[in-house]
Amino acid sequence: MEKGFAAWNRTLAELLASEGQPDFEARVESALKTVLEFDVFMVFGYNGASRPTAHYYNIDPHRAATVIEAYAAGPYLLDPFYAAATNAAITGVRRLRDMAPDQFYSSEYFRRHYALTGIRDEVGIVCRPASGYGVVVSFTRPVGSPAFGRRDLDAVHAVEPVIRLLVERHYADSGASDRHHEQSRTPPDTINACLDRMTDGLLTPREIEITSLILRGHSNMSIAESLHIAEGTVKIHRKNIYHKLEISSQAELFARFISELAV
Known part of the structure; x- marks a missing residue:
């Protein structure tokens, strides 16, 4: 690999x-490969x-x-990179392990998606080509390879400004009218909307909020901190959620x- x-x-x-050309993304890949391995x-x-749209x-x-199609079929909603891409306040370099909830x-x-991809570590550059539209340029290292180190991250941070600028310019007009149409009918929180349909009114708004955080990988303590409630209260809610849905594990909750989402 040519470097320097x-x-x-x-x-x-x-x-x-x-x-603006069809080989743009491949050129981004080639440029990044001169500063780190992935x-x-x-x-x-x-x-x-x-x-989400898999541009490249x-x-x-x-x-x-597994990595692309299964992800885009629904699990993307639980991905920390999806949360970052749809948060207008976030741009720049982000590492999965730094964004991920505590559990x-x-x-x-x-267990059911990400572990099957063979990916050990992932870093992405969050770009904002247009209002309401986020693009994540991500690169990974496989299981069995070393995780991205400090020098790798320093290199990514060094080239991020120019990569992000070019990506944002390249996608600035990509599907703008379609994005506007989609935004007008997209619910503010699809996970909560999906859970509301799934539970058919069985769960309260607070229980749906907690269920969403459970699915994303938050512990009881992390949920308590996020919602500013006592950890004991979260445990009670969690017990009630499982009882109402007649399930006994997070695995059953995820499957449902x-x-x-498939429906």
Whole structure:
């Protein structure tokens, strides 16, 4: 892999020349590979709660069935990168492990989806090409490889301003009218809306809020801190939620949630 200042300058020139062209994302990938090593490279566009658009990825169809297609079918709603992309206050470099809730790596989302991707570590650049539209340029390292280190992150931070600027310019007019139409009919919180349908009025608004945080990978303590209530109160709510839904585990809750998304 070609590295160094000369390699960065050469690939950056090629990237600049490709703005608005079909090979733009591949040029972004080539430029980033001059400053750090990674495996999977993806560019996802997020318009509110609508199904995300996979603008680009560098993996074969077999692996893409899990990493791309299964993700976009519904689990993306529980992804910390989705939360970042749909939060207008967030831009720039973000690392999965820094954003993830405290029990993310033992959550059903991680066990049933993310762990199947073979990804160990993921870093993304959150870009904002237009109001209400977020693009995440992400790169990963596989299980068995070292996680991204401090030097890697420093390198990403160093090139982030120019990468983000070019990505935002490239996607500035991409599907603007469609995004406006989708935004006008997208509920403010699709997870809560889905849970409301799934439970058919069985759960109170507070219980739906807590269920949403459980699915995202928050512990009782983390939920209590997020909602500014006592941890004991969260435990009571959690017990009532499981009783009303006639389930006994987070695995059953996740399965029902994904089934509802499929419907």
